[in-house]
Each structure stands twice: as structure tokens, then as C-alpha cells.
Amino acid sequence: MSINTSMLWADIVQIREKAPLIHNITNFVVMNNTANALLALGGSPIMAHAVEEVADMVKICNALVVNIGTLSSHWITAMEKAIDAAAQANIPIVLDPVGAGATSYRTNTVHSLMSIAAPSIIRGNASEIKACVTEEAKTKGVDSLDSSESAIEAARQLHATYGCTVVISGETDFIVSGGEPIQIKNGHVMMTKVTGLGCTATALCGAFAAVNSQLEMAAAHAMAVMGIAGEMATEQANGPGTLQLHFLDALYNLSAEAIEKRLSAA
């Protein structure tokens, strides 16, 4: 499959019109950025993690995003409840296995969360995606030790087991589902110097999944938007500080023209 401007733009229009409610159980580092990115794109973010309310919150939402970046036992319980509720209500579940492979606690948590219900989309760097398949994979903190391409086989296994779409983030992003992976070549290396843009990508996968039930397309659209907005932002930025603000502005100001001009997918 491949992606094109008009299909991508149609999703953005829907997000802006419907303002889908995205329930995020995510990490402390990126909550603010994640919420702002979802708002700038046109979505409506909600952060909630109390075990007493996550199931109720999921039911009024259009997608659930679970991110284990700063996990602890109480939060894992909330993630389990939310995933279970989302599966029952047929709401897309997007999983970000931040730092899987860095500690066995993280790796085990990811495996345990996937056993509650199959995720709809998993997004991570190559090391994290590999750690979703085997506990032997290693990660340097939250940074990948490997090229995106090296994780395609692991992504195929995840797809075979869970039926999910898998996004491997990197210089080239690979969106792996049944067929040939979609490749997105947008983005800029300076984006790796801003914390949490991977987490933002995961949240945007949730926003697109909320309006597009073809999850491979939803994920590809999210990654294309990340890369394109990142390129636009980098052109305005003097460094990673100003980049992150221009990135939000770029999401807010996205146009079909800008997408048409920059989209680099295969």
C-alpha cells in the first residue's frame, strides 16, 4: 500500500472537525507536549490514570494511547484496566513500549500489557520493537541501538501474533502490517534532540486511528505528519528549543499544499 496527500488530508480534516477524544496514559516527561500536539492537530486530549476512572474514561473516548515511559505498579494496573475496557468497547489501542529492552521490568510490562488485549498499533524505535518480541533485545535507555530496518522482522512477528500495525521510528519510518512495509522518509535529525517526539508520534497515531479504521493508513498518516511538521519546524528553528514550539505551530498550520510538497513516502 502507499499513501497520498488527499487521503492524508481527508483524515486531518476529520480530526479537525470531530476533535476526537484521545485518552492518554502516558509518561510524566511528555504529558504536556503530547496534549499540545493533539490539540494543535485538532484532537482533544485527556490524561487520566486513576484505576477508579480509567475504564469510564475510555468509554467516552475515541482512542486509547498507552505509553510506559515512567511506569510504576499503580500505573500498570490502570493501563491494564484501560486496555481491557478499550478492547471491550472496540476502541483502538495504541502502545508505546518506551525503553523496552532497557530493564526487564519494562520488557515484561510490555509483554503483560499485550496479553490483556492485542494492541491496534505499536510504535517504537528499532530496539524497543525488538524487545516486544524477545526479552533478549537491549535498548540504551530510551534510545535505539539499531537501524529501523533491522526491526522489520520483529515487526512482522508482532503483526502475525497480534494482528496489529507496527511502526518502527527512525531516519526512515517503517509501517509494518500484512504486506510490504510503507516507508516514510520525512523528518529531520534535530528532532532526536527534542524529548518525547516519539511519544508525540504515538499519540498522533491515536488521533488518526480515531478517524480512520484502516490502521496501517492511520499510522502512516501520523508518521508522515510528524515528519512533515518536523521539517517545517526545523526550517524555522535555531536549535531543539525553538524546534519544539515551531513543531506545534506547524501541526496547527498544516495544509494540503505543504503536505503535497513535502510528502516522501514509498
Place this chain on the structure above:
Amino acid sequence: MSINTSMLWADIVQIREKAPLIHNITNFVVMNNTANALLALGGSPIMAHAVEEVADMVKICNALVVNIGTLSSHWITAMEKAIDAAAQANIPIVLDPVGAGATSYRTNTVHSLMSIAAPSIIRGNASEIKACVTEEAKTKGVDSLDSSESAIEAARQLHATYGCTVVISGETDFIVSGGEPIQIKNGHVMMTKVTGLGCTATALCGAFAAVNSQLEMAAAHAMAVMGIAGEMATEQANGPGTLQLHFLDALYNLSAEAIEKRLSAA
């Protein structure tokens, strides 16, 4: 009652001179922004939520701000202790019922917190203010489903029950106390695309309440400053990303002249 530049400016001067200490028990999404907004205005923020210290911390502070945006049971216990300590020490209590109406857990928590001690000021959007009165009110995540005006009756009931000032945020802000509501018409729609500016408004209510015991005026001054700084920031911004930084700069650079020129209250 109505507000004017000289009274508002007098409060700002006091905040800048005294740097009142504002104790925030608030949500993970906005802690950084809240702290920065209080600093930019001239206040001194402290965030503390451990049950072991909140009562001690409240006692050295000039206002307590409680915000339930990412609540959980441990935090609710801390909020209860802090509210109790603030009431005993006669320190103003400002409550932000984020997402009340979205889940019964949030709605019940708000009602429970108000039963510990009457808040001095409550600030929320129309849906949240309604949910403070009746458990039937519904909220779309943290977004209002209703116009500000529709919550005036609920605000009057809250005032009648608790003696508090109620701020209903929206395109027009209504400050409801005993008499005719004060209306503030400052602000810009792009502010709704920045997460946590409502929470910032609540924190600024705390800063003004710390220097002005006339709480209706304190709340109106806070909302006017929010709207005016938001307008100044929007004129500099290319989108919600740059808006949030220019907003902090605008708070820091506020002058009596800028307020005089822009204040739109009735």
C-alpha cells in the same frame, strides 16, 4: 461590581513586590506551565503533594490551589489534608474541577473536596461548573459542551452553598459572586489550543487571592490578566506552540498601559 485598570494594576504591583508563595497541588500535564506563569507574573510557586508535608507547606504559603486534572487516591488524600490545613489557617483555597462531569470519580471527588472546607474561588468551564452542582452534568473529557452563560445558575448555587466566588471560563468569562456577574471579554480563541491555560487561570486566581482579600475582584483581575496576556501573545504567535511562550513573556512584561488599552470588562 466592575473592575478597572488601577485596581488591577495595584494587585500586580503587590504580587511583584511580595512574591506570594502559592502552593499548587495540580496535575502532571500543566505543572511546568503553572509554575512558569506564576513566576512570570511575580509570584513564587511551590508544588508539593506528599501527605506527610502538605499541611506544613500550606502553613507557610499565601494561597492553596487544588486542581484535579490527573487525580488518584493518594493525591486526593493530600488535597484533603491541604484544604483542611488551609481552612484552619485562613488561607484562600482555589479549586479547579478539571474534567468534573467526565467520570463519576471526578465529580464525586470535587463534591468530597468541597465538603472538607468551602473553597474561596472555583474556576472551571461551563460543564465543569455544572458538575460541581449536579452529578447529572456531562463533560467531554476536559472540554466544555456548553456556553459559559449556561452555567451562571449553577455558579449562583455554588455561591449560595459555599459563599465562594465562581469563575466560568469561556469566550466570555463570568465571575459570579453575590451580585451581577462580572464579564471579561478578553482573550483569543487560539488559547483553547494550548493545554492547561485554564489551569494557569486557576493558579493566577490563587496569586491574586494571596494579595487581595476581596475574592470577586481577585478572580476578575486574574481572568482579565489571562485574557490580556493571551491577546498580546496571540499577536506575536504563529500558532499555539509559540503562543504559550509569548504568553509567559506577556505576563512578565505586563504594564498598566497595556491593561488600560485592552481591558474589556463589564
Place this chain on the structure above:
Amino acid sequence: MSINTSMLWADIVQIREKAPLIHNITNFVVMNNTANALLALGGSPIMAHAVEEVADMVKICNALVVNIGTLSSHWITAMEKAIDAAAQANIPIVLDPVGAGATSYRTNTVHSLMSIAAPSIIRGNASEIKACVTEEAKTKGVDSLDSSESAIEAARQLHATYGCTVVISGETDFIVSGGEPIQIKNGHVMMTKVTGLGCTATALCGAFAAVNSQLEMAAAHAMAVMGIAGEMATEQANGPGTLQLHFLDALYNLSAEAIEKRLSAA
């Protein structure tokens, strides 16, 4: 001892080349800024606080940074485990006693953490450093009540007891170890209006300690970089909002020339 551009620059080059992994157990207010500052400088931040994983995480890291800004009992347990693991693995431990002196809970926690293992570097404002020595010291929330100079005697006592380097932040920063304190006079007063720049300074101490085992030098280099980047940022900023973004850009764009031109140490 004194510091000079070439030694400072050599550390920065090492940080950029090795991207040392810095494990932060820090507060909710500053996590995002801290991560971004470490990335902009060239380091690789990881935030993790689960008692189940902190010991594992420490072992793959090059420095541990512990900051008590928004502490609670579960987090203290994690800090204790991490400090113990770091001491066993001979990894530098940097401690930020945020708000020590404001409540006895904070003061006691700092004393308790230091009893697990001696910190390598302690960084705080004058009030906080005094509170590390005596429970009589008072702090206004997280703001110092005293000049940096007034805490030199307390810093010397900490050095005598723990063998650690102590940084007293203020208009002039004092780096206290065995001999004459190093003084850094860089920086700008507007930096005090941005939340968490003190916490950022602590994290940068961790990054420099990860590449320079001479801890007095590492701490002095970190504080010089903070001040120099702060000056560069202030020249670009219209207030504390834009300052914080330009600060990250300045860290990212640091050059030996800029350091040579601005370094003001004795």
C-alpha cells in the same frame, strides 16, 4: 583551582561524542526541561522511578541525578534503591535538595538519602545547602532566603562529612570542595523567572560528572555552561517564556568561542 575554556570544552566534546546515559529521578515540574537540556547538551536522559527497575537502570547509566522537588514515600524508596545501586557500581550521584528547609519532611528526606551513600555532588541554593547541614535552616518554598556566600561554611561541612563537591547557586555560584571555592559569575537574573533552571543545573552536573571524574571541575563546568547559555538566551529573549527555548538552543549551539568570550570564573 580554576577553570578554563579548553578544559570545559573538552568535557562538552566528550558529552557530545559519548552521549552519556543520565538516570534522573526528579520532580514532575521539570522532567521535560531536564530531559531537553540533557539532550541539547549532547547527553542521553532517562527518567525512571519504579522501585522494581531503578537498580537495573542505574547499572546501565553513567550518572544518577536525584531531585526531591515533588517527593512522596514511594519515590523516596526508589531514590534510596537507586543511590544504593549507584554507590555499589561506583556511578556518580548528584543530589538536588529542592525545598529542603521548607518542611521537615524535605529536610529529613535529604538527610536520610545522604545516609544511604555519600553524594558525589550536591547542588542547591543557599537555604537548601544550609538545610542539608542543620534542620534549623529555613527556605521560602523553593526560593533561597540568603546570599550564596552565606552558605559556604555549610558547604564546607558537607564536604568534610561526605567528601562531596557542593554547588551553591545564586547570582555568583560557589563550587565548594577541599580548597578555595570556585566562583562562577555568569548568568542573568531573568533566569530566576524560569522554573526548574536550578534542577537543570543539577542534571548538567550529572552529565559532566559522567565524563569527568574530577568532580569539582565537573560541577564548575556545568555551572559555567548554565550561566553562559543563560546569558546567550537572555539576549534573544523578550521574557522568561522565550528565554527557556533560547536556552535549549544555546546549549545545543555552544562553541569554544562563545565560552571563551563569556566565561567569568575565579
